[in-house]
Amino acid sequence: MTIKHVASSLEFDSGFQSRLVEWRHLLHRSPEFGFDEVFTSNFIADKLESFGVKVVRGIGKTGVLGILQKGGGLNSIGLRADMDALKIQEQNEFAYRSQYDGMMHACGHDGHSAMLLGAAEYLADRVAFSGTVYFIFQPAEEHGKGARAMIKDGLFNDYNIDAVYGLHNLPGLPAGTFAIRPGSIMASESSFHIQLIGKGGHAAMPYMTVDIMLLASQIVVALQSIVSRNLNVLSKPAVVSVTEFLTDGTVNVLPSKISLKGDCRCFSDETLQHLKDSMARVVAGLCASAGAEYTFDFETVFPATVNHPEQTSVAIQVAEQVFGAGKVNGNCDRFTISEDFANMLEVRPGCYGLIGNGGEEGSGCALHNPQYDFNDEILVEGVKYWVKLAETVLA
DSSP: OOOOOOOOOOOHHHHHHHHHHHHHEEEEEEESTTTHHHHHHHHHHHHHHHHTTTTEHHHHHHTTEEEEEESSSSOOOEEEEEEOOOOOOOOOOOSSSSSSOBBBBSSSHHHHHHHHHHHHHHHHHHHHOEEEEEEEESSTTTTTOOOOHHHHHTTTTSOOOEEEEEEEEETTTTTTTOOOOOOOEEEEEEEEEEEEOOBBBEOOOGGGGGOOHHHHHHHHHHHHHHHHHSSTTTSSEEEEEEEEEEEBBBTEOSSSSEEEEEEEESSSSHHHHHHHHHHHHHHHHHHHTOOEEEEEEEEEEEEOEOOHHHHHHHHHHHHHHOOGGGGTTTTOBBSOOOTHHHHHHHSOOEEEEEEEEOOOTTTSSTTTOOOOOOOOGHHHHHHHHHHHHHHHHHH
């Protein structure tokens, strides 16, 4: 798709930039878990209304939808930011650190919300376009439930959103740069739970038991062979990790029950089905061999995040206008982390991009880390991307 290069330049005074930082710090001080973002959603909704943007509250419980229409155009675009925080005790000591024990914005959702708020103010006040911009502030991204909740509440059925775009910061990627790719950019996330039931007994007499400790150990090893021996890791990369191994045994008692839990990541529905079927086959075979009973549960929490080609092309061209062609990687590596925005991309075409949070100490600190902080220096860059994207699509 070829897009028009709009001629308008984006100018941001110091007062506008200061407001972005003020909003971001306020949100950072006031983190809230998924579906509990009451203060956050009210703050965002009130700000949107003060810009003259129509607001719909309570989509997906605490989700907020801002609607800005100009001109007579029928086309539309959805811009999405996430709002929720994580159950992490913040270790930063700056003045705007979290005021609540055990929770913090360790993924930059405070910055994402501030950037989209800034875009709403700028588009409402300074940009002429023809069509409708939908500002989507989503709850519960970390749970993998917020996007589905907004969709269930009519986000796409009740509102004419042609395409939807998402944006996330990425520590380690230099500030002022942008990464994106068509197709799958982030992995699906699936959890599994294997419950083993055997015959416990004295550790000195294992021949009188059905030793599920040995069985569980064999299952853990065998699960690793699925990726290393049953999949072409070049065309179908995947990760299988056993993360919990719980028993009712003790130092001299072989257990009668064992619980194995873990996590799977991959980039396509075909690979996902292969993982699920192979894991079920491995567990069934080994349990039959040992004479043990079992249950096997497998649930996909996040689908793979798959960017649509046309919208990705638009996003790349807009990012090159904002950041410069040399600072946009339009075919970046895929990431095995997961993203709730994937659920929206299954319903509407769209694209998910990554903005550099910085590679130096501080802003380069990994996501979900107690010392992480969003880089205030990229707030304006994020606003520019959102504004130019909406202005271009609705030119």
